[in-house]
Structure formats: C-alpha cells, structure tokens
Amino acid sequence: MATAKRKIENAPNPDGAKSIRGLDLPTYDGAGLRIGIVSARWNSVVCDSLVAGAVEALKSCNVTDIITEHVAGSYEIPQAAQAMLLTGHFDGIICIGCLIKGGTMHFEYISEAVTQGIMRLNLDFKVPVIYGILGCLNEEQAKERAGVDGAGHNSGKDWGITVVESCLLTKKYKAKAS
Ligand code: DLZ
Numbered sequence: 001m002a003t004a005k006r007k008i009e010n011a012p013n014p015d016g017a018k019s020i021r022g023l024d025l026p027t028y029d030g031a032g033l034r035i036g037i038v039s040a041r042w043n044s045v046v047c048d049s050l051v052a053g054a055v056e057a058l059k060s061c062n063v064t065d066i067i068t069e070h071v072a073g074s075y076e077i078p079q080a081a082q083a084m085l086l087t088g089h090f091d092g093i094i095c096i097g098c099l100i101k102g103g104t105m106h107f108e109y110i111s112e113a114v115t116q117g118i119m120r121l122n123l124d125f126k127v128p129v130i131y132g133i134l135g136c137l138n139e140e141q142a143k144e145r146a147g148v149d150g151a152g153h154n155s156g157k158d159w160g161i162t163v164v165e166s167c168l169l170t171k172k173y174k175a176k177a178s
Contacts, residue, residue, distance in 0.1 A: 057160025
C-alpha cells in the first residue's frame with residue numbers, strides 16, 4: 001500500500017522553461033519481496049552509487065531479501081538476469097548499468113541490445129525487470145543521474161521504489177488470475 005509521496009524532478013528543460021516531467025515516488029510496503037540486483041562493473045563509480053541508492057530505497061520499503069550480482073558490462077546484464085530468474089527465487093530484478101557515448105558505435109549497439117534484452121525478460125518471465133541502464137552523452141550526465149559527488153539525483157533510488165511498486169502490482173493480479 002502506498003503512503004507518503006515524494007516528487008522526483010527530471011532533468012531541466014534546455015531552454016529553462018518550467019518542467020512538468022518527473023516521477024511521484026510513494027513509499028510501498030515490500031516486506032517479504034525477494035529482489036535481485038545485477039550491476040555492470042563498467043563505469044563502476046556511477047554503477048556503485050546507483051546500486052547503493054537502489055538498496056537504500058528497497059530497505060525504506062521494508063525489503064530485506066536483496067541479492068546483488070556483478071557482471072563486466074551492460075551487455076552481459078540481460079543474460080545474468082535471466083540466470084537469476086531461472087532459479088524462480090526472485091519477485092523482481094533491477095538491472096543497473098551506465099553506458100557513456102564514445103567515439104565508436106558501441107554505445108548504440110549495446111544500448112539497443114540491452115534495452116531489447118531487458119524487455120524480453122519482463123514478458124518472458126512475467127516478473128518486473130527494471131531498466132536501470134543510464135544512456136549518457138558524457139560523464140557529467142552520468143554522475144548527475146547517479147548522485148555522484150553530491151551532484152543531481154540518484155536514479156537508483158527511483159528504481160528501488162519502482163521494482164517494489166511493480167512487484168506488488170504483479171502479485172495482486174497473479175492472485176486474481178489463479
Ligand atoms: C565495450 C564497452 C564500452 C565501449 N562501453 C561501455 C559502457 O559505457 N558501459 C558498459 O556498461 N559497458 C561498456 N562496454 C562493455 C560491454 O558492455 C561488454 O562488457 C563488452 O562488449 C563484452 O561483451
């Protein structure tokens with residue numbers, strides 16, 4: 001059940017106009033949920049901060065069963081999440097990675113592959129697999145979205161709340177369907 005709400009602002013408009021974007025973050029009771037986190041080690045300053053934010057948010061929702069695994073890069077995340085999901089242990093997974101655009105086409109190829117892979121897991125396994133992959137044009141953007149050095153907002157916190165919200169919704173409708 002949702003209680004107090006916090007508002008997460010999205011990035012400001014480039015022209016400085018007032019933004020209507022952002023996300024309400026209620027607090028949910030996720031007691032008993034089993035959540036996996038799979039994080040890339042590429043750009044680890046950013047990813048570690050995102051993981052810490054996600055864990056903090058999960059704990060604020062009374063989630064205590066949290067298992068975190070690491071893989072080399074974002075490209076490896078969907079397969080690692082699949083391996084975790086195949087155990088049947090997890091109610092939901094948060095995938096965390098940070099892609100920073102460079103001079104080659106890597107960014108485009110990996111972003112596309114990871115995005116498709118994570119959506120496939122959602123629909124194939126019928127559990128929430130949260131898309132915590134930053135796709136940034138530069139390091140500044142990445143740090144701001146992960147709250148590194150006190151900059152910006154830690155998006156990992158949003159994903160911790162989001163997985164709980166989606167797990168509760170999934171459980172609600174699973175119960176009605178059976
Ligand atoms: C190779 C690569 C590059 C260039 N950039 C990133 C990145 O910004 N973020 C990330 O998570 N991973 C990157 N990788 C590594 C790939 O995700 C992957 O680990 C390798 O291509 C091996 O499959």
